[in-house]
Amino acid sequence: MHTSSWERIQDSVFLFRDSCHVYAVQGPEGTVLINAGTGLAAEHLEEIVQNGPATVLLTHHFRDHTDGAIRLHQAGAKIVGPYWDQEYLLDPDQHFRERQIWNSYDNRWDRFSPVRPIPVAEWMMDYETRHIAGLEWEVIPTPGVTNGASSYLVTLNGRRLAFVGEVICGHGRTGRLAPLQYNYNDMTGAVNLWRSCSRLLEAKPDMLLPSLGESMDDPVAAIGAFKENVKRIDDIQPGFAGQLSEPDEDDIEEVLPHLYRSKYGGACTHFVISESGKVMSLDYGYNGSAYLSPGKQHLSNRRSFLHGLKGLKKHFGVDRIDTVLVTHFHDDHVTGIPLLQRLFGTEVWAGAHFSDILERPSRYDRPCLWHEPIKVHRHLPNAETIDWEDIPITLYPMSGHTRFATLVCMEIDGKRVAHTGDQIFFHTENGRAFQPGARLFTNHVYKNGLDIGCYKRTLEDLRRFRPEWILTGHTMPYQTSDEWYEIIERGANAFDEVHQQLMALGDDDVHFGAESQGGKLKPYQLHLPEGGTAEFEGWILNPFPSAQKATIRLVGPAGWEGQTAEIELEARQQKAIQIAITPPDGARCRRQPVGLDLTVGGRPFGQVTEALVTVGYPRF
Numbered sequence: 001m002h003t004s005s006w007e008r009i010q011d012s013v014f015l016f017r018d019s020c021h022v023y024a025v026q027g028p029e030g031t032v033l034i035n036a037g038t039g040l041a042a043e044h045l046e047e048i049v050q051n052g053p054a055t056v057l058l059t060h061h062f063r064d065h066t067d068g069a070i071r072l073h074q075a076g077a078k079i080v081g082p083y084w085d086q087e088y089l090l091d092p093d094q095h096f097r098e099r100q101i102w103n104s105y106d107n108r109w110d111r112f113s114p115v116r117p118i119p120v121a122e123w124m125m126d127y128e129t130r131h132i133a134g135l136e137w138e139v140i141p142t143p144g145v146t147n148g149a150s151s152y153l154v155t156l157n158g159r160r161l162a163f164v165g166e167v168i169c170g171h172g173r174t175g176r177l178a179p180l181q182y183n184y185n186d187m188t189g190a191v192n193l194w195r196s197c198s199r200l201l202e203a204k205p206d207m208l209l210p211s212l213g214e215s216m217d218d219p220v221a222a223i224g225a226f227k228e229n230v231k232r233i234d235d236i237q238p239g240f241a242g243q244l245s246e247p248d249e250d251d252i253e254e255v256l257p258h259l260y261r262s263k264y265g266g267a268c269t270h271f272v273i274s275e276s277g278k279v280m281s282l283d284y285g286y287n288g289s290a291y292l293s294p295g296k297q298h299l300s301n302r303r304s305f306l307h308g309l310k311g312l313k314k315h316f317g318v319d320r321i322d323t324v325l326v327t328h329f330h331d332d333h334v335t336g337i338p339l340l341q342r343l344f345g346t347e348v349w350a351g352a353h354f355s356d357i358l359e360r361p362s363r364y365d366r367p368c369l370w371h372e373p374i375k376v377h378r379h380l381p382n383a384e385t386i387d388w389e390d391i392p393i394t395l396y397p398m399s400g401h402t403r404f405a406t407l408v409c410m411e412i413d414g415k416r417v418a419h420t421g422d423q424i425f426f427h428t429e430n431g432r433a434f435q436p437g438a439r440l441f442t443n444h445v446y447k448n449g450l451d452i453g454c455y456k457r458t459l460e461d462l463r464r465f466r467p468e469w470i471l472t473g474h475t476m477p478y479q480t481s482d483e484w485y486e487i488i489e490r491g492a493n494a495f496d497e498v499h500q501q502l503m504a505l506g507d508d509d510v511h512f513g514a515e516s517q518g519g520k521l522k523p524y525q526l527h528l529p530e531g532g533t534a535e536f537e538g539w540i541l542n543p544f545p546s547a548q549k550a551t552i553r554l555v556g557p558a559g560w561e562g563q564t565a566e567i568e569l570e571a572r573q574q575k576a577i578q579i580a581i582t583p584p585d586g587a588r589c590r591r592q593p594v595g596l597d598l599t600v601g602g603r604p605f606g607q608v609t610e611a612l613v614t615v616g617y618p619r620f
Contacts, residue, residue, distance in 0.1 A: 006048050009215065011157055014048055016041045019064040020211040023163060024048045025154060027133030033077065034152065034163040035059055035211050039068025042075040053078060055132050057124065059165030060149035061085040061113045062179075065211060073119045080132075083123040084141075084148025084300045088113035090120060091617075094590055108294055109145065109179040124150055127306065127343060140203055142167045142196035143291055144189050145179040147300045151196075153203050162205035162219070167196050169213030172225030176212075182294035187233050191243045191292050194230055197223045198246060199290075243292075250289070252311030255469070255477045256413040260315070262308035264289040267332035267473045269308060270419070272412060273316055274389035280323040281308075282408065282419055282471065283333040284340055299371055304336040306343075323388060326350040326376075327421040328398075328405035329357045330368035333473060338372045349388070351395050352379040354404035365524040365609075366404070367447050382406070396461040398423050400442060400495075403449030407458060409465045418467035422474065423458055424488060433475035434484055440491025452499060452514050455492035459485070510543045510603075518543065518598050518608030519552075519577070525612050527619040531587060534613050535580045540598055542569035548601035554581040555607060556594040569600070581613075588616035 006014040012026040018037025025032045030052030033041065045054060054077040058066050061082075066089065069079045081089050088095055092114050100106055124130065126141045138153040144167055151164040169175035180189030200208075201223055208216040208223075216222040227244075234241035252260040252271060262269040266286030271279055287305035294301050312318050321340050326348065327333060340346040350358055355376040357364050362371075380386060385394045395406040401422045408419040425432035425441040432441060444450055463485060471477050499505060499514045512518045519540040526534050542548055547570050554562035562581040569575055581594050591614060595607030 005044050009209070010159075013156065013161065013209075016044065018068065020062075021209075022068075023209055025133070025135070025156065025161075026050055027052075027135040029134030030055060030132070032057060032133045032135070032137070032154075033072065034209075035065045035165070036068035036072050036079075037065065039071030041068065042071040042077075045072075045075055045077070052133065055080060057132075057137070057152055057163070058082060058085075058089070058118075058120075059151065059163065059211060060146040061088040062109065062146065062166075063112055063114045065165070066114050066118055067116070069118050069120075070116065078122075079118060079120050080122045080124055081118065081120040082148050082150040083125050084143075084150075084303045085113075085146060086120070086123065086148075087299050088148075089118040092117060097590075105184040106294065107181050107183060108147075110298075110300075112179070124152070125342060126150070126304075126339065138203065140196075140199055141290075141303065141305060142193075142199060143303060144174075144193035144196050145176070147192075147293065147303060149196075151200060153205060159206040160204060161207050161209060162200060162203065163209050163211075164200065165211045167193060167200065167210070168208060168216070168222060168226050169210040171216060171222045172229050173213065174226065175210070187237060187240060188292045188294065190230055190233055190240075194227060194244050195290055197226060250287075250307055250310040252308050252315060255471075256415060256417070259412050259417065260311070261477065262311070264307045267330075267422075268471065268475070270471050270477075271308060271312065271321075272388070272391055272410070273312075273318075274391065276389060277316060277318055278322045278389055279312060279316075279318055279320070280325055280388050280391070281321045281340075281346075282325050283327055283473065284321070284324050284336040285332040286335055302331060302335060304339050306336070306339065320344040321346050323347045323349060325388070325393070325408065326358065327408055327419055327473065328402050329354055329366075329370070330402070330422070331370040332368065333421075334358065334370050334374060337374050341375065347377040348374060349378040349380055350376045351397065351406040352381055353397055354406075355379045357404050360523070362525040363523040365520070365611075366402070366449070367445060380406075394465070396458075398458050399450050399454035400444050400458065401448060401450075402445060403451070403454075407461055409461075409467065415469055416465060416467045417469045417471060418462060418465060419471040420458075420462075422472070423455075425472065425475065426487070431475060433472075434470070434478050434480075434487075436481075436483055438487055440487055440494075442491060442495050444495070446515055450515055452496050452505060455488070455495050459488050459492050462488070508545055510545075512541055512543050512608075517541070518605055519596050520609050521579075521596055521611040523611065525591075526614070527617075528583075528613065528615045529618055531583065531585065531615055533580050533582045534594070534611075535578070536611060537576065537578050538596070538609070539574050539576050540567065540569075540596075540608075541574045542572055542600055543605070544571065544601055546571050550601075551599040552577060552579060553597045554579055554594050555597050556581050556583070556613075557592065559584040559587075560594070562594070583613070583615050590614050590617055 014024040016022040023034040031049045058081045140151045142151040182188040266288040270282040287307035290305035358374040398405040426438035521538040553564040591612040
């Protein structure tokens, strides 16, 4: 029988030594435990819990920190986890099923995640302050050993205590370096720990309490020594230390007197400041200075952080973003928007023709699709001028990089400014920004949706507006010239010519256009926790230059009953459909594909698209 009990650290703060340190903080309305270890503390809760219920805060998903949450939950404790580690905590079966094993160069310690579901009731969200057990708990994002790791800071008896997980585990040290090697032979996680330490120091803690190692009463000295030691990785990986530069206060830089650019946006974020002092952000994506992500594109690897706020405060005295105008739906342009909405109540404006993909992303099968639904407050019409504060704005639909995008045309400080999203870049020596003699880089992505003539239509809109300044998603702002239009025109013509020469896209040919897509089903991801019929809408396309009858049916595994329907189509018509399939009683499956079989004019085209159905499992 394990005989360890709680050690007193200071008034109302105790330590239990398990596979990791489990801390207990006694508040006026209950007790908070930080991490769970193997759960041995569940046998000693009566020694520590007072004034109300017990709550367990998990700092990261490693199973030597989290598996014991099951026992603690059974003993009556509520479990709260870090939001960005949720895929590992809630559904380990699916995580390990998806995890690459053969020929893997992915060395993240996500295989050290729980092997059984952790009963998490709520999530700790980045930058929030949460009232738990009568105390105020601040959430500090501190990725390092895991991408989703968080630290928790609480003020108790006049001292600011930071429970830091594995960020730092003693003066100048961290507990283990192996989890910091995300990819094959890198040390990306050590760069993240360096930046997480800077974030901790900004919170001005009086004491650091790690999950491995001993507590530290001088955080500045402990973290300073750690940073010096991290630099020594350069001795065995030359060039590593060059990644450790500190950002200069997350500043912004001027384009025009009322137009600024975030210096650290992963995709470019621009800020429009009105005469009244309100701020509109054009997109709001990743913070390129806060976090290095692994190569794999899992949810937890794409964590959002604030950026530009300190610069806005320094230059204009504002501490919030009032509105975000979205140029297109891709994750690197929208990832931080839910964070802004949660912290500031920020309004989102987007083109009416792609607002739905922001609000209901699980309905779509498109690349770079951000998983969090984003509420759109204003669904803006195309080709109509609307005003934000004192700024007139007109949107035009774009297709090429993605059909879920708009060209944004504005007048700022007496200048015509256009934001071309990711539609138009150039092949140049200075990173795709325009320069004389450049060639157009179309940046087209078929699965994002595109049409022949798409770049010509964008050029027509640009010529009509005649912008003087161009903003893009991935270059510095620049000014236009007559040559700029000429280069775009040559590239737009070449785009059509290349496709028409390489594909059978003639007026008399049978084809599904340059996108080569015969249909789509929505929702693409459908969850039926209790079973029942899987109902879809979507569209199909007539590939013929003449009117035809189409037959569609849904195809699933043996025992699934799919509907069949007939639809009349005009020449080249894209038409909405509704169709369903019913799994057998008692079916349980995850991401079961069902295919949409299409026959047009008696000619079979096979299963032109699919959707994924989950039956009998909870959605998260």
